[in-house]
């Protein structure tokens with residue numbers, strides 16, 4: 339991971355592209371929440387709705403299944419990614435289709451669905467423009483709401499020239515969009531199955547809510563005969579009247595829009611007499627460790643996330659490194675929190691260290707997730723200290739060297755005479771310390787120790803009381 343961080347820091351073009359784009363998103367969010375009192379009220383409301391839903395998760399999921407089934411939506415449960423992938427494959431095989439049009443969905447990134455289906459001979463067509471671009475380049479989405487935010491127009495034009503050589507070269511954004519639109523129209527026309535994520539699932543009505551700006555989500559959910567919706571179990575909310583504040587928070591936090599261009603409320607498959615809509619709607623509910631997180635009263639807050647991306651747009655680490663440097667599906671502050679819990683501390687625990695703990699993320703989080711507090715908790719669990727939880731890999735990040743150094747540090751600071759001896763020695767010999775002490779110093783100079791310690795300086799300045807070296 340460190341190498342990817344270093345590479346990202348050297349990529350000036352990518353850094354320029356994301357800085358411009360993320361600053362723009364942050365400014366739009368700022369304008370959308372210019373009324374401080376309204377923001378505080380909405381954030382409290384968002385936090386309360388999501389926290390309440392998570393506190394009743396099993397009961398709400400049962401209600402969602404009941405209501406969806408009554409509406410004609412077929413509900414499937416997947417405990418693991420593999421089970422979810424197989425469920426999708428089985429549905430496609432039942433319909434004997436070898437092509438799937440797909441809307442933007444982070445949960446399918448978590449599943450590794452595209453690679454899984456392609457290995458089974460199924461063509462997967464990403465229909466969100468940003469997703470299409472990263473699919474063509476073979477990359478992961480760079481940002482949770484803007485998958486290709488790291489690319490500029492010239493890069494996209496070059497990509498289209500390489501992948502669609504019959505189409506005239508253009509760097510004009512509208513022409514590029516029209517090209518993608520033409521290509522995708524053909525896919526929508528011939529696809530038998532479409533797959534999307536879900537932003538919220540409403541338990542009382544069995545409604546699947548999907549927000550988007552490009553209309554591709556609506557095409558995926560209405561043009562093909564079969565619609566497969568895949569979501570994590572945490573997306574359920576109790577009531578339909580809780581949706582408006584969450585949508586307001588989501589869209590304003592993500593793009594600064596008062597509302598997205600399309601808000602799709604999917605309640606049922608096509609009914610007799612209706613002219614359009616899929617004949618079958620399937621809902622796949624994925625656990626993949628979420629119920630484990632939900633059982634921890636503190637870490638449960640992670641599951642409140644509504645995937646708006648605001649924490650990324652304001653994070654001093656993400657805004658400099660971008661998403662690919664994290665090397666994980668979920669990136670930025672929420673990724674640093676979610677991935678160690680999802681993959682275990684031994685695998686992704688270092689992400690909890692990739693934070694300055696400045697708190698910008700939790701300040702802008704529309705559902706008030708205390709990201710820095712939870713990162714500190716994961717750091718403690720990584721070395722086996724602090725509150726116990728079910729996070730896999732507890733204690734796996736404890737290393738003998740640092741642990742011994744900290745024990746020595748505590749021993750030296752626990753006694754005034756030992757402390758005096760140490761600080762006196764360091765102020766005399768500090769200049770001899772090697773310049774390269776840790777990986778931290780590869781890009782930073784270590785601080786030089788002062789030639790005289792504070793107590794000595796204070797005594798020289800005439801402050802004698804309690805200034806015993």
Ligand code: SF4
Nearest residue numbers: 643644646647649703
């Ligand atoms: S953690 Fe908060 S700010 Fe970040 S994506 Fe989730 S809801 Fe948005």
